[in-house]
Amino acid sequence: MKEILQNARKAKGLLSRELANLLGVDQSLISKFENGKRLPSEKQLIELSNVLSINLDELKKAWLTQKILGDVKKYTFAEEVLFMVNEALASYAPKREFEDLSIEKTLDEIDSMKKNLDQVREFENYRITEALELEYTYESNRIEGNTLTLRETDMVVNKGLTVSGKSLVEHLEAINHGDAIHYVKELVSKNSILTKRELLSIHNLILRGINQSEAGKFRRIQVMIQGSSHLPPPPYLVEKQMEDYFIWYERNRGNLHPVVLAAEMHERLVTIHPFIDGNGRTSRLIMNMILLQNGLVIANMKGDNTSRYAYYEALESVQSSGKKDSFIRYVAEIEKQSLERYLSILK
Numbered sequence: 257m258k259e260i261l262q263n264a265r266k267a268k269g270l271l272s273r274e275l276a277n278l279l280g281v282d283q284s285l286i287s288k289f290e291n292g293k294r295l296p297s298e299k300q301l302i303e304l305s306n307v308l309s310i311n312l313d314e315l316k317k318a319w320l321t322q323k324i325l326g327d328v329k330k331y332t333f334a335e336e337v338l339f340m341v342n343e344a345l346a347s348y349a350p351k352r353e354f355e356d357l358s359i360e361k362t363l364d365e366i367d368s369m370k371k372n373l374d375q376v377r378e379f380e381n382y383r384i385t386e387a388l389e390l391e392y393t394y395e396s397n398r399i400e401g402n403t404l405t406l407r408e409t410d411m412v413v414n415k416g417l418t419v420s421g422k423s424l425v426e427h428l429e430a431i432n433h434g435d436a437i438h439y440v441k442e443l444v445s446k447n448s449i450l451t452k453r454e455l456l457s458i459h460n461l462i463l464r465g466i467n468q469s470e471a472g473k474f475r476r477i478q479v480m481i482q483g484s485s486h487l488p489p490p491p492y493l494v495e496k497q498m499e500d501y502f503i504w505y506e507r508n509r510g511n512l513h514p515v516v517l518a519a520e521m522h523e524r525l526v527t528i529h530p531f532i533d534g535n536g537r538t539s540r541l542i543m544n545m546i547l548l549q550n551g552l553v554i555a556n557m558k559g560d561n562t563s564r565y566a567y568y569e570a571l572e573s574v575q576s577s578g579k580k581d582s583f584i585r586y587v588a589e590i591e592k593q594s595l596e597r598y599l600s601i602l603k
């Protein structure tokens with residue numbers, strides 16, 4: 257742990273004072289982390305991992321080892337206890353139970369398609385991914401009400417052209433969403449972990465130049481979701497609910513199926529509705545970041561009326577019943593269709 261932190265800081269060319277500033281802590285605390293006198297909190301671990309580009313899982317393993325060692329080393333029967341913990345762990349496998357058995361089946365199908373995908377990844381190329389990402393921008397903005405066609409979206413995003421009769425905002429929405437996909441892919445390639453900072457950066461890109469005063473900021477007013485009976489929490493609860501959102505993510509990202517994790521992170525975010533606008537687009541990007549991090553493909557929800565209605569219905573059902581299955585099933589189906597299409601293109 258000590259070595260990992262010190263080596264990573266030096267590799268980044270940072271002085272401990274500079275690292276302390278980035279983390280907003282005292283310089284002496286960084287020294288204590290590096291000489292093993294103090295352990296970072298779990299929240300600080302995530303910040304350290306992002307700032308120093310250390311794989312969070314590796315950092316957590318070293319951290320937990322040191323934490324457990326600190327607890328057990330004073331006992332003569334430490335080894336025996338560790339052995340017993342190991343035994344107990346074997347029977348402790350938290351598994352999600354679904355009332356709807358079709359979800360389990362779809363997840364199995366996704367797992368086997370992922371195996372197929374891993375075998376044909378060599379045929380992936382940027383022209384295919386660019387075309388699919390363009391479709392994603394087109395559909396996600398269509399859900400929100402953008403009227404650009406797929407071809408017009410291509411003209412705006414890839415060719416830098418303008419489309420007569422379409423508003424400046426619609427142009428910006430297309431460009432911004434394209435940039436947000438690039439940002440998400442960069443996070444995935446750097447193994448960055450999702451934190452408040454990354455979420456706000458994605459939202460900042462989505463509303464850039466459209467609503468600059470609200471871009472990258474949690475809302476300070478009450479909002480309503482048109483056509484829905486779900487009322488998002490009052491503004492003074494948003495910060496706290498978002499803290500809980502990231503705690504939930506940390507607790508679950510290691511043990512839930514990635515599709516279930518992605519669906520829940522999407523649904524939880526739009527249910528809190530932390531932004532004045534752009535909640536749907538941002539949540540879909542968060543969902544897709546998680547899918548890509550896990551070697552899956554972008555789940556492209558469609559913007560035609562029937563698909564959009566099914567999307568809203570699945571969300572409304574979670575919010576009114578408190579049961580997550582309907583939205584997990586919905587996302588799993590979309591991911592399965594997106595994988596099928598991608599595989600057929602590659603093959």
Ligand SMILES: Nc1ncnc2c1ncn2[C@@H]1O[C@H](COP(=O)(O)OP(=O)(O)OP(=O)(O)O)[C@@H](O)[C@H]1O
Pocket residue numbers: 396397399400401481483484485486526527531532533534535536537538539568569571572575
């Ligand atoms: N019960 C619900 N019914 C409909 N939408 C809901 C519901 N709960 C949450 N939402 C989310 O709210 C989003 C709309 O919020 P907002 O207008 O802030 O997002 P947007 O990105 O601007 O637009 P959009 O999500 O339509 O692209 C929907 O796309 C959906 O993801």
